[in-house]
Amino acid sequence: MxxxxxxxxxxxxxxxxxxxxxxxxxxxxxxxxxxxxxxxxxxxxxxxxxxxxxxxxxxxxxxxxxxxxxxxxxxxxxxxxxxxxxxxxxxxxxxxxxxxxxxxxxxxxxxxxxxxxxxxxxxxxxxxxxxxxxxxxxxxxxxxxxxxxxxxxxxxxxxxxxxxxTLLMGFLTKGLRKLTHASQKMLNGDYQSPIPFLGHDEIGRLGQSFDELRESIQRRTHLLELEQSRMESLLNTMNVGILFENSDDLIEYHNQTFFDIWRLNPSISIYHQPLENVLKRSPLKVLSEQKIDARQVGERRYECQLSDGRVILQTQMDVEEKQTGGGNLWVFEDITQRKELEEELTTLATYDPLTGLNNRHGFKQQIFRMASFAKRRNQLLALLFFDLDEFKLINDTFGHARGDETLILVANTMRTHIRKEEWLFRLGGDEFALLSIVSDQQEAEFLAERIINALANTTHQFGSQQLRITTSIGISFYPHPSADPEMLPSHADIAMYEAKDRGKNTYTVYNPRSSRLDREMARLSWAESINKALNQHKIELHFQGVYHIHDQKLGHLEALVRIRDEENKLVHPNEFIPIAEKNGQIVEIDRYVIHRSIEMLAQNPNIPDIAINLSGRSFDDVSLPDYIAKMIAFYQVKPQRLLFELTETETVADIQDASQFIDALHDIGCTVCLDDFGTGFASFAYLKHLKVDVLKIDGTFIQNLDTSMENRLFVESMVTVAKGLGKRTIAEFIESEAILETCRELGVDMGQGYYLDKPQKMHPSLGNISSELHWEET
Structure with a gap:
């Protein structure tokens, strides 16, 4: 009908x-x-x-x-x-x-x-x-x-x-028939044809409203098409593959990157096909698939190893839509480079780049694993802690590069004299550690003698001189007398220094009744003195200027820590900083310097920016970045006015934590400088992983820069690399006009040293601002 x-x-x-x-x-x-x-x-x-x-x-x-x-x-x-x-x-x-x-x-x-x-x-x-x-x-x-x-x-x-x-209805409904025809055209997607004038009656007004609706739909359709075009362009330029399945698990949309990732023929159509069938048409095969943890509810993530060597991260997310019944959103990401970088970072985090040995980070992990194993087997875990006798003399006399060669030689020698179940580590500088499961003390002593003899038979040629390498070894055991694995390193350290006291090139087993403990007690006394200095406000800040090389104008100040003893005499940092770093007090000292520096910047916004040296122990203080951010917010100081200096040795020793710490400082808005850069010269490998802003070239390369061609080549290389990576450079230990001029020739950005400025408590650029702080932890 x-x-x-x-x-x-x-x-x-x-x-x-x-x-x-x-x-x-x-x-x-x-x-x-x-x-x-x-x-x-x-x-x-x-x-x-x-x-x-x-x-x-x-x-x-x-x-x-x-x-x-x-x-x-x-x-x-x-x-x-x-x-x-x-x-x-x-x-x-x-x-x-x-x-x-x-x-x-x-x-x-x-x-x-x-x-x-x-x-x-x-x-x-x-x-x-x-x-x-x-x-x-x-x-x-x-x-x-x-x-x-x-x-x-x-x-x-x-x-x-x-x-x-019928005739009358035909006449009266003529306008309605035209509207019906127009609506049918709109239904077919034709929004271009206007609706003709239908008079001034109700049908005419309805036709006018209908035409306005047509124009509105036309405009919105145009905007939607434009937005869709932009969205498709955006999705096609993304480096991840996007694919959407409807509620029937059939493909409704995909971008070009999906085809690129799976090497699909661009001429084929995959719409309204199951994803499983489409992937079968790819020339690539999935060699393995591993499910990984989801980041949110309704998400499933898989890592797929493809036959061409790439690793693809597949993320499947549920999409709920009331109108269509929902479906699945798939995201395909080629994470091959990321995985390679993660593996590289993991390697850098656990291995020493200079020697290829496990580093301090790996040592901390392994010591607990081996302690647990030894306790289950009713055996002893022996820690042999040793460094090279007179290694500082080699560095100071022949330079850090020859020192690095010596460390590499020692590491290679040690590799040939240890068993596969023994673990060798370089902890930093010339400090090494060896972990071994032994049945008794005699077995560990035999191992120590083997190391001493192996190194004693190793010589290193320094020009016309041949130097024999000697070492002092301290041995500690778990579970006796060290009942806690954490105490093994400190006990072995005490035994090592006792071996040095005995004339070096020997070993000593840790003895709880050793006289060396008395000296450690003296070190504890120093710790108490540091506490008093903090509590009685006997910590002072002295400032040394850092100047622009090209015009010798002051750029910023470096804050240097000093302590006054019981007789109100200044104590050099070399006497208390190592102790503070060993017992953790350096973290509190760092906070003092940070607090006082920010307070000074708030008191007078016209003073120069301030650089603050941070200890490597700060990497372990996860709350320090929050503390810095709170201080900056409290005193309303621009974070760009703070520059934090991190020593290269400590940064490289724990690169993973250091990298996270640097990122946290950047998130606050502060500048980060890598101090003592070039001391190991393996540091170039880390620059792509450490997002520092400034490189401070170690003073050993600057002191005789005007006369040493070797140092000149090193500094020139450092400056070239730094500029290529968009980083500024600072030269320390500028002590003459000739060195300053050479730095200028080589393109060094800034410099500091006694020729330019000496550390002063009341630096002229500070005006009458005091560097003292009556400070309480905030």
């Missing part, structure tokens, strides 16, 4: 139905009126005819002129075709005469024939009775004709109404 869908057809049918019902009711009413009128007319005819018959026949009956009576009755039937039968009765109802219409069948009367009996009176005197039958068929025919005429007129009216209504 598609024709019934049309609004005009429904209106036409509705009007025709209503009109037909009204006309039907009208016909019923008119029919009742015709019937009532017909009955009334028949009654009148009967009454008039009865009076006529009475006047015609009553006198003849009264006079008993029966012959005339019959003749008169025949004449009446002849004159009145509708009169079928006449019968005259006397007063006693006895028939006197009767006459029938010869053309009618009186036995079977016609429809419409009515019988009547009346009294025949003459002057109100009853003379007899009359019975007659009168045919009223003409009235029935008339009534039938009227009814037929009404049906014809009604049908004609309905047809005319339908025709006129």
């Amino acid at each position: 598609k024709w019934f869908v049309s609004l005009a057809n429904r209106i036409n049918i509705s009007i025709a139905a209503v009109l037909s019902l009204l006309l039907f009711l009208l016909i019923l009413n008119i029919n009742d009126s015709i019937t009532s009128f017909s009955n009334k007319e028949q009654k009148n005819v009967r009454e008039q005819f009865s009076e006529f018959l009475n006047s015609a026949l009553a006198p003849l009956l009264f006079n008993q002129d029966y012959a005339s009576l019959v003749e008169r009755m025949n004449q009446l039937i002849k004159d009145h075709p509708g009169l079928d039968h006449i019968e005259v009765l006397n007063i006693d109802n006895r028939r006197i005469a009767h006459v029938d219409n010869p053309g009618k069948d009186t036995q079977e009367p016609h429809n419409g024939t009515q019988f009547a009996q009346i009294e025949l009176r003459l002057a109100d005197e009853l003379v007899g009775h009359l019975v007659y039958s009168l045919s009223l068929q003409q009235y029935g025919k008339l009534k039938q004709e009227l009814r037929q005429e009404m049906v014809f007129l009604t049908t004609l009216a309905i047809l005319l109404t339908i025709i006129l209504t």
Whole structure:
């Protein structure tokens, strides 16, 4: 019944139905009126005819002129075709005469024939009775004709109404048909064709609103297409593959990078296909798949090793959409370089780059593993702690480069004299450690003798001189007498220094009753002195200027720590800093310097920026970056005015923690400088991992820079690398005009040294600001 869908057809049918019902009711009413009128007319005819018959026949009956009576009755039937039968009765109802219409069948009367009996009176005197039958068929025919005429007129009216209504509806709904056509075009995506003017009536206003809606949809569609184009361009330029599956696990979208990662043929279409089938079309094979921890609910992550050597990180995320039922969002990322970098960082974090041995970080991990193993096996864990005798003399006399060669030689020699189950470490500088599981003390002593003899038979050529390498070894054991694995290094350290006291090139086993402990107690006394200096405000800050090389203008100040002893004399940092670093007090000293420096910058914003030296122990203080940030926020100092200097040796010794610490300082907004750069010269390998801003070239390369071609080459290389990496350089120990001029020639950015400025408590650039602080931990 598609024709019934049309609004005009429904209106036409509705009007025709209503009109037909009204006309039907009208016909019923008119029919009742015709019937009532017909009955009334028949009654009148009967009454008039009865009076006529009475006047015609009553006198003849009264006079008993029966012959005339019959003749008169025949004449009446002849004159009145509708009169079928006449019968005259006397007063006693006895028939006197009767006459029938010869053309009618009186036995079977016609429809419409009515019988009547009346009294025949003459002057109100009853003379007899009359019975007659009168045919009223003409009235029935008339009534039938009227009814037929009404049906014809009604049908004609309905047809005319339908025709006129159809024409009228066609005219009135012309605008609606145009709107329907326009909406169908919009449904097909055609928003360009405007809707024609439809008049000023309601349909016209509807058409105008519809056209405004079309224009709005057209604009929004254009914006959406533009946004979609931008989004597709963005997704296609991303270095990760993006793919979306619908609720039926069929592909709805992918970017170009997805094809690139899986080396898929760009000419194929993968829409509305399962991802599993698509990956089968890739020329690459998944060699292994490892599930890794998700970062959020509804996420699944896998690392896939591909046949071409790459590692792909697949992340699958649930997408919930009420309209579409949701689906899955897949992100494919090539993490090959990241994995290689992580492996490299892991290697750098646990291995010493100079010697290739395990470093201090690896030592801390391994000592606990081996202690646990030894305790389970009811054996001893022996720690042999040793350094090279007179190694400082080699560095100072022949330079750090030759010192590094010596350390490499020692490491290579040691590798050939240890067993595969023994672990050798370089802890920093010339300090080495060897961990070994032994059955008794004698086995460890035998190992120590083997090391001493191996190194004693190793010589190193220094120009025309040959130097023999000697070492002093301290041995400690777990679980006895060191009940705690953490105490092994300090006990071995005490034993090592006792071996040096005995003349070096020997070994000593840790003895809790050793006199060396007395000296360690003295060191503890120093720790108490440092505590007093902190509590009694006997720590001072002295400042040395750092100047721009090209114009010798002051760039910033370096804060240097000094302590006054009981006699109020200044103690050189070399006397208390090593002790403070060993017992952890250096962290509190660092906080003091940070607090005071920030306070001074807040007191006078016009003073130069301040550089602060931080100990390597600060890397272990995870709360220090927060402390710095709080101090900066409290005093409202710009973080860019603080430069933190980290020594290269300590940074390289624990590169992973150092890198995180540097990132934290950068997040605050501070500048970071790598101090004593070049001391190991293996440090170039770390520059791509350490995001420092400034390199401070170690003073050993600067002191005779104007006369040493070797130092000049080293410094020139350092400056070239630093500039290539976008880092500034500072030269320390500038002690003459010639050294300053050479630094200028080589392109060094800044410098400090006694030629430019000496450390001073009241530096001229500070004005009258005091460097003292009545300080409490915040």
